[in-house]
Amino acid sequence: MLSIKNIHANVEGKEILKGINLEIKPGEVHAIMGPNGSGKSTLASVLAGREEYEVTQGEVLFSGKDLLELSIEDRAREGLFLAFQYPVEIPGVSTTNFIKAAVNEKRKYQGLEPLDAVSFLKMMKEKMAMVEIGQSLLSRSINEGFSGGEKKRNEIFQMAMLEPKLAILDETDSGLDIDALRIVANGINKLRTPDRSILLITHYQRLLDYIQPDYVHVLYKGRIVKSGTKELALELEEKGYDFITESIDQSANV
Amino acid sequence: MKEDLNLLEQAAQNDYKYGFVTNIDTDTIPKGLNEAVIELISKKKNEPEWMLKWRLKAYAHWLKMEEPTWPNVKYPPINYQDIIYYAAPKKKEQLNSLDEVDPELLRTFEKLGISLDEQKRLSGVAVDVVMDSVSIATSFKEQLSEIGVIFCSISEAIQQHPELVKKYLGSVVPMTDNYFSALNSAVFTDGSFCYIPKGVRCPMELSTYFRINAENSGQFERTLIIAEDESYVSYLEGCTAPMRDENQLHAAVVELVAMEKAEIKYSTVQNWYPGDKNGQGGIYNFVTKRGICAGKHSKISWTQVETGSAITWKYPSVILKGDYSIGEFYSVAFTNHHQQADTGTKMIHLGKNTRSRIVAKGISAGQSNNSYRGLVRASKQATNARNYSQCDSLLLGDQCGAHTFPYIEVKNKTAIVEHEATTSKIGEDQLFYCRQRGIDAEAAVALIVNGFAKEVMNQLPMEFAIEAQKLLAISMEGSVG
Numbered sequence A: 001m002l003s004i005k006n007i008h009a010n011v012e013g014k015e016i017l018k019g020i021n022l023e024i025k026p027g028e029v030h031a032i033m034g035p036n037g038s039g040k041s042t043l044a045s046v047l048a049g050r051e052e053y054e055v056t057q058g059e060v061l062f063s064g065k066d067l068l069e070l071s072i073e074d075r076a077r078e079g080l081f082l083a084f085q086y087p088v089e090i091p092g093v094s095t096t097n098f099i100k101a102a103v104n105e106k107r108k109y110q111g112l113e114p115l116d117a118v119s120f121l122k123m124m125k126e127k128m129a130m131v132e133i134g135q136s137l138l139s140r141s142i143n144e145g146f147s148g149g150e151k152k153r154n155e156i157f158q159m160a161m162l163e164p165k166l167a168i169l170d171e172t173d174s175g176l177d178i179d180a181l182r183i184v185a186n187g188i189n190k191l192r193t194p195d196r197s198i199l200l201i202t203h204y205q206r207l208l209d210y211i212q213p214d215y216v217h218v219l220y221k222g223r224i225v226k227s228g229t230k231e232l233a234l235e236l237e238e239k240g241y242d243f244i245t246e247s248i249d250q251s252a253n254v
Numbered sequence B: 001m002k003e004d005l006n007l008l009e010q011a012a013q014n015d016y017k018y019g020f021v022t023n024i025d026t027d028t029i030p031k032g033l034n035e036a037v038i039e040l041i042s043k044k045k046n047e048p049e050w051m052l053k054w055r056l057k058a059y060a061h062w063l064k065m066e067e068p069t070w071p072n073v074k075y076p077p078i079n080y081q082d083i084i085y086y087a088a089p090k091k092k093e094q095l096n097s098l099d100e101v102d103p104e105l106l107r108t109f110e111k112l113g114i115s116l117d118e119q120k121r122l123s124g125v126a127v128d129v130v131m132d133s134v135s136i137a138t139s140f141k142e143q144l145s146e147i148g149v150i151f152c153s154i155s156e157a158i159q160q161h162p163e164l165v166k167k168y169l170g171s172v173v174p175m176t177d178n179y180f181s182a183l184n185s186a187v188f189t190d191g192s193f194c195y196i197p198k199g200v201r202c203p204m205e206l207s208t209y210f211r212i213n214a215e216n217s218g219q220f221e222r223t224l225i226i227a228e229d230e231s232y233v234s235y236l237e238g239c240t241a242p243m244r245d246e247n248q249l250h251a252a253v254v255e256l257v258a259m260e261k262a263e264i265k266y267s268t269v270q271n272w273y274p275g276d277k278n279g280q281g282g283i284y285n286f287v288t289k290r291g292i293c294a295g296k297h298s299k300i301s302w303t304q305v306e307t308g309s310a311i312t313w314k315y316p317s318v319i320l321k322g323d324y325s326i327g328e329f330y331s332v333a334f335t336n337h338h339q340q341a342d343t344g345t346k347m348i349h350l351g352k353n354t355r356s357r358i359v360a361k362g363i364s365a366g367q368s369n370n371s372y373r374g375l376v377r378a379s380k381q382a383t384n385a386r387n388y389s390q391c392d393s394l395l396l397g398d399q400c401g402a403h404t405f406p407y408i409e410v411k412n413k414t415a416i417v418e419h420e421a422t423t424s425k426i427g428e429d430q431l432f433y434c435r436q437r438g439i440d441a442e443a444a445v446a447l448i449v450n451g452f453a454k455e456v457m458n459q460l461p462m463e464f465a466i467e468a469q470k471l472l473a474i475s476m477e478g479s480v481g
Helices: A040-048 A072-077 A095-109 A117-131 A135-139 A148-162 A178-190 A230-239 A242-253 B002-011 B035-044 B049-064 B103-111 B141-146 B154-160 B162-168 B179-187 B428-436 B441-457 B462-475
Strands: A002-011 A014-024 A029-033 A053-062 A080-083 A166-170 A197-202 A215-220 A223-228 B026-028 B087-089 B125-131 B134-138 B150-153 B192-196 B205-211 B222-227 B232-240 B247-250 B253-258 B263-270 B282-293 B299-306 B311-314 B317-320 B326-335 B340-349 B355-364 B369-378 B386-395 B401-410 B416-425
Touching: A002 A040, A014 A040, A014 A053, A014 A223, A029 A040, A029 A230, A040 A053, A040 A072, A040 A080, A040 A166, A040 A197, A072 A080, A072 A095, A072 B428, A080 A148, A095 A117, A095 A135, A095 A148, A095 B441, A117 A135, A117 A148, A117 A178, A135 A148, A148 A178, A215 A230, A215 A242, A223 A230, A223 A242, A230 A242, B035 B049, B035 B179, B049 B179, B125 B150, B141 B150, B150 B154, B154 B162, B154 B192, B154 B222, B162 B222, B179 B253, B179 B282, B192 B205, B192 B232, B222 B232, B222 B263, B253 B263, B253 B299, B263 B282, B263 B462, B282 B299, B282 B326, B299 B311, B299 B340, B299 B441, B299 B462, B317 B326, B317 B355, B326 B340, B326 B369, B326 B441, B326 B462, B340 B355, B355 B369, B355 B401, B355 B441, B369 B386, B369 B416, B386 B401, B386 B441, B401 B416, B428 B441, B441 B462
Parallel strands: A029 A197, A029 A215, A080 A166, A166 A197, B125 B205, B192 B222, B205 B232, B222 B253, B232 B263, B247 B282, B253 B282, B263 B299, B282 B311, B282 B317, B299 B326, B311 B340, B317 B340, B326 B355, B340 B369, B355 B386, B369 B401, B386 B416
Antiparallel strands: A002 A014, A002 A053, A215 A223, B026 B087, B125 B134, B150 B192
């Protein structure tokens, strides 16, 4: 599904990612953890194609295609979805209209006709139930005046509507209280399928109580320094990042 | 960012699709303006003596006036002797039905998306069509007349309803009001006339479509709408013109009169040829529009979507004379390339407990300049007058300008005037968010701009809201940054 090989990336001339390797197979859920500033969100941005990030080395294959050659919108249409850490407000544009445009752009890319109003509404209803989101929220200007929980639920709703092959969830748990976290996590779990891969980016282990990852990676100073199964996350929770980072820093000093 | 800017620029490159010329025999008079020309226009229109006198009086005033220089627009001096003041498609003496309209004309309007064909007409919308200096056809006239609604060309009204025209023409916009209203009063050629009798709610939208076709001509239209006590009418005008290298002048005057408890809703979708991307050609749209809420509890609401014209100079206004009357102004002005717009409104509060609301949205792209200019005046007698104004500007790219000139004059202590203004740019974050969902930059800009303009678009009648939305999308294709 996604194959990241030796990716190096700069932001404003500073190297943030220093050789990332990651292999994600269909249906797998990978969690990327790490202390603040380790490059987690940079990785998400690089994969989505944010233009301030310059890839200096390496390659990324997404379903066999050279991801880095694709425009931002074509990556999305190919099935890459990024749930934003800070979803953006667009005044005057309802989520319904926004997602309708997105769904139809994707269909156009796939050579399909736009969805008619009835099919679209039916699809909306289905997905709304899945992520426990109400019509009234979807009729409001997207993300404008939404609470933290509403914004994140809205992201998961969009993910449900766009049915991506790969979903990257960037700190989806940040700023959520326990109830909101549960709802968001339930939504994500319902969206797990044998051919959909998920990349969870998180600082805390608590999200992984709700979403069980197949693999956990620790990102530190732009590199994946440790990989394991979900037990690694528990260990991190218990001992903190220090137990890994200290040994890395020490070996670097030797 | 650079790529986005380019996309914005591309979006801004879109072609004007109404720019064709209809090849039709046109009856034009020689260029130039003098008393003889005015007499000729009046004669061609077979006008009564009083009308000609009125025109000549206006002309005499105009000669003494100076062209205004206060708007925030720049253009070379207009040579008023180099304009043709009357141009009309040649036609049979008297049309008995639409079947007699020149087929070439019918095709023209079909191309513009306006079908005059009886069967295919927009259902529920009566249309008056004005090409160059004359009204070509008015639909649904008979059905409307059954309930007492008069909807016809102003030329016809001068013949058929002189008492109404005499009473109201120039009553809201006096011929001496300003340079262009004086010029219009002298040489106006056609336009629409609507009269809604007491207690009648006009059952369909009334609409006028203005088309400039002839070369070197100016269009000077005159529209007059009178709503008697407790009546209601919704009126819409649209306009287009061919693409030409020289500038053409359009100087219209629109007057609205709302009596007690009457309501007039006036919507404009203005799409005159804006000139090419280098600023060559385009229409000078110098228009005076004003309504008076003459009776208590009356209401006048202006909605405008301005995407065309090289230069727009226009301030649809409301005089709130009747107590408890309401004035509204909703505007979206989009400028691209080298377009210049100086537009806004005047809300003149005279009566007690009068209310007004202004929502103006300016969108600038390319190297264009977009100014909002508005006056809110509460006179001494206007106890408890209230105004709320909101002016928002959206900039696409970094070479355009947005300006706001609000004027507030309050002479009554109980009046409350609120003004809010914002200026924003389409954010990179917004664009990235849209693109990550598969919406390309161009479509994203359209989406964001439509969202920005939505509050105003919502005021338009349904069919036109959709049209206006499309128009906005076309006008700004490629303008994100």
